[in-house]
Amino acid sequence: MSVKIKLHRSLAKLADGQAVVEVNGNTVGRCLEQMSARFPKLKKRLFEKDGALSRILEIYVNGESIYPDELATVVKDGDELDTVVRISGG
Amino acid sequence: MLSKEQLERYSRQILINGFGEEGQAKLKRAKVFIAGVGGLGSVTATYLAAAGVGVIRIVDHDKVELSNLNRQILHCDEDIGKKKVDSAAKRLKSINPEVKIEAVAEKMTEANISELVTGFDLIVDAMDNLPTRYLLNKIAIDKEIPFFHGAVNGFEGRAMTIIPGQTACLRCVYRGAVVEGSFPVVGVTPGVIGCIQATEVIKYLLGAGQLLGNRLLVYDGLNMKFTQFKVKRDPNCQHCGALKDKN
Numbered sequence: 001m002s003v004k005i006k007l008h009r010s011l012a013k014l015a016d017g018q019a020v021v022e023v024n025g026n027t028v029g030r031c032l033e034q035m036s037a038r039f040p041k042l043k044k045r046l047f048e049k050d051g052a053l054s055r056i057l058e059i060y061v062n063g064e065s066i067y068p069d070e071l072a073t074v075v076k077d078g079d080e081l082d083t084v085v086r087i088s089g090g
Numbered sequence: 091m092l093s094k095e096q097l098e099r100y101s102r103q104i105l106i107n108g109f110g111e112e113g114q115a116k117l118k119r120a121k122v123f124i125a126g127v128g129g130l131g132s133v134t135a136t137y138l139a140a141a142g143v144g145v146i147r148i149v150d151h152d153k154v155e156l157s158n159l160n161r162q163i164l165h166c167d168e169d170i171g172k173k174k175v176d177s178a179a180k181r182l183k184s185i186n187p188e189v190k191i192e193a194v195a196e197k198m199t200e201a202n203i204s205e206l207v208t209g210f211d212l213i214v215d216a217m218d219n220l221p222t223r224y225l226l227n228k229i230a231i232d233k234e235i236p237f238f239h240g241a242v243n244g245f246e247g248r249a250m251t252i253i254p255g256q257t258a259c260l261r262c263v264y265r266g267a268v269v270e271g272s273f274p275v276v277g278v279t280p281g282v283i284g285c286i287q288a289t290e291v292i293k294y295l296l297g298a299g300q301l302l303g304n305r306l307l308v309y310d311g312l313n314m315k316f317t318q319f320k321v322k323r324d325p326n327c328q329h330c331g332a333l334k335d336k337n
Contacts, residue, residue: 063317063320064321065319068326082317084319088219088220089242089243089274090128090131
């Protein structure tokens with residue numbers, strides 16, 4: 001079981017510069033928890049204080065939106081997650 | 091019917107297969123609402139005016155500041171302190187005197203947004219904050235007006251086209267707020283995203299090509315990479331969930 005998480009540039013900085021992290025969780029939430037356990041600096045950027053997904057983060061699985069139930073979304077071997085930081089400048 | 095001068099002004103785009111004089115006439119008949127004439131709005135308004143859109147309403151309550159000028163290409167040094175819509179209207183008229191520019195120096199609010207967008211064929215999102223984007227998204231859904239989203243930060247940008255009842259809206263894909271305030275940006279980023287928005291508008295008006303509906307286009311200028319993510323309508327969406335599916 002291997003799931004690849006592709007990190008937005010601002011997140012990769014907090015993961016020793018790694019652009020891709022491999023984890024083996026069976027849900028998006030478990031995958032992100034595993035990654036933040038490995039790179040503790042990521043935790044605040046991935047989750048709100050109540051454990052919900054960060055309000056400024058978007059997660060896509062194999063290029064598709066999984067909003068609004070991101071953390072509960074089931075993933076399988078070979079899946080790829082994109083982490084995208086929301087922006088709103090004009 | 092296009093005049094001799096119009097045929098010459100737009101001759102290069104009329105030459106495009108599928109554009110023609112008929113397409114040019116469609117642009118001439120169009121009424122476009124552009125929310126904001128900052129970085130994105132400067133670019134979309136410039137290219138839509140140059141392309142010959144008939145009426146462009148620009149709405150922005152800000153005044154030009156020195157720190158705007160790295161990216162807000164409708165304004166220049168001598169405009170500092172003036173209303174953005176005034177300097178933008180002046181510049182747009184100089185680019186194409188045939189286009190009717192309606193300059194509205196008002197803040198868009200729940201109280202006035204309905205009146206402001208009434209009668210317009212589409213809305214361009216060139217705002218710099220998420221709350222106003224949601225306001226525009228909601229009114230676009232309520233009035234079933236196509237909505238052309240764009241946003242930028244640093245070297246990154248994104249664009250998505252919303253056709254009410256047919257595609258995901260902003261609320262279908264976004265959860266809540268982002269950090270507001272001064273955001274970092276280099277002028278070329280709204281240049282890229284604003285051009286994509288203007289391209290989408292022209293395609294929509296012509297009825298040509300495939301729009302960025304149900305697709306979020308994310309631009310990473312530092313890696314010069316475009317990524318598309320599939321998005322879909324949320325049946326429980328606060329804004330468009332009640333709107334009947336028109337596909």
